[in-house]
Amino acid sequence: MSSHWLDDVWMDGAPVPFAQATTHVSTDFALRGLSVFEGIRAYPIDEGPLQGGMHIVGFQHHRRRLLQSARALRMQVDEAYVDEVMEGVLGLVRANAGRDLYLRPTIALRDGAYAAAASRESVTAFVLGRYPAEVGDAATPRTATISPWRHVSAHHFPVHAKVGAQYAQYHLVRADAAERGFDEAILLDAVGMVTETGGASVFRATGGGVETPPLDAGILASVTRGIVQHIVERLTGESVVERAISHEELLGPACVFLTGTLDEVVELAVEGAAPGSEADRHLVAQIIAEYGRQCRRPSPEDIEELDSHVETFTSQTSSWRATWTG
Missing domain, CATH: 3.30.470.10 (Aminotransferase class 4, branched-chain amino acid transferase, N-terminal domain)
Structure with a gap:
């Protein structure tokens, strides 16, 4: 990118x-x-x-x-x-x-x-x-594989913090996936449960509900992950289920998607996985659309709920040195 x-x-x-x-x-x-x-x-x-x-x-x-x-x-x-x-x-x-x-x-x-x-x-x-x-068309799933590398354990590193050194592993994971022709790679933990990709959270829409690995799986408490959890609750009336998801379950029928600040919300086509239903894909499309609305057309209530900040301007200038007040 x-x-x-x-x-x-x-x-x-x-x-x-x-x-x-x-x-x-x-x-x-x-x-x-x-x-x-x-x-x-x-x-x-x-x-x-x-x-x-x-x-x-x-x-x-x-x-x-x-x-x-x-x-x-x-x-x-x-x-x-x-x-x-x-x-x-x-x-x-x-x-x-x-x-x-x-x-x-x-x-x-x-x-x-x-x-x-x-x-x-x-x-x-x-x-x-x-x-x-x-980025590519949101309606076109990004391809994903399972990384041969295992996610770092919270017993060995503060995985809930965004530490630069940890991204050495994510670089390795992404490079391996690219060499094998995939856009993304999903990391499993030491016992084969799903954690996250090299920089984004993993969700599954299955049968009208949505699930994602819990934070105690050693994943980052992603800001985008939290926003999407609220969106799912608004759209479906049900909370996202946080539970341990095995590799085998990940390959079952579902619409898998990832969330992250840079990636936003993107559907994944996981290697070897059964496709999700049209209803599941429709729900993910709704999540993608609502996330885009909240980012680009937020209401004052959205700003408060997202703990966001809005900068307003009386004039536009391209010179930071003319506007810098720090």
């Missing part, structure tokens, strides 16, 4: 031209992947009472999880520091209003070197932004 980076990067409190936003190779971030991050989407609101604003989906959820992830990695940051980083997200949105955006706020360990005292560590923070590339 190709995309274009924004001209500026927010870095340690100020906008920096993209080419100048650098870090040294000796940092623990570069050497060991010691970072935590969020992936955030912002959409232009194209109609309704909030038309003209930018909808930053689940903004407060992302802020809280960034702080929780930093603490899980024992980084010495507080809420005020995370709030400053999230202000960098808002700065990029203000400077690039009117287009779909993907924002990636990151807190990284600059100098730790396995320090015995946490007080000797120092961190750096930055926010990258880019224009997401157009």
Whole structure:
């Protein structure tokens, strides 16, 4: 998936031209992947009472999880520091209003070197932004296989945090799937139960209901996952069932789909799986449509429910340096 980076990067409190936003190779971030991050989407609101604003989906959820992830990695940051980083997200949105955006706020360990005292560590923070590339037709399922690699256990790693180093495994999983001709790969845990893909949550629509692996399967508490759970309840009147799903069950008749900030909601055609019914596919199509509506045409009630943020503008400008108020 190709995309274009924004001209500026927010870095340690100020906008920096993209080419100048650098870090040294000796940092623990570069050497060991010691970072935590969020992936955030912002959409232009194209109609309704909030038309003209930018909808930053689940903004407060992302802020809280960034702080929780930093603490899980024992980084010495507080809420005020995370709030400053999230202000960098808002700065990029203000400077690039009117287009779909993907924002990636990151807190990284600059100098730790396995320090015995946490007080000797120092961190750096930055926010990258880019224009997401157009994805394929939502009505065309993406192909998926089962990865030969097993998901990291919560006993071995803080899997509920978004830690940069964990994405080394996801890179391996995705590369293996691509080599075998698939778009995605689903990870199983040590006993063969479904967890997630390399960056998205897995759901099944089957017989009018929807199910997904529980958080104690070691999966990320995805913001998009939570939004989709609310959508399913609105559409069907029933809650999503959270339960352990075996590999064998995954191959049974159902319409499988994934959810994630960058992927949004996408149907999957899983290798060897029986197809879902027309009713199941229709339900997934409704979920996809409602997710798109909430992102691009949210009501004030949606914003409150999603814990989102809307940036409104009195004028448009392409210069961050003209609009930056941080």
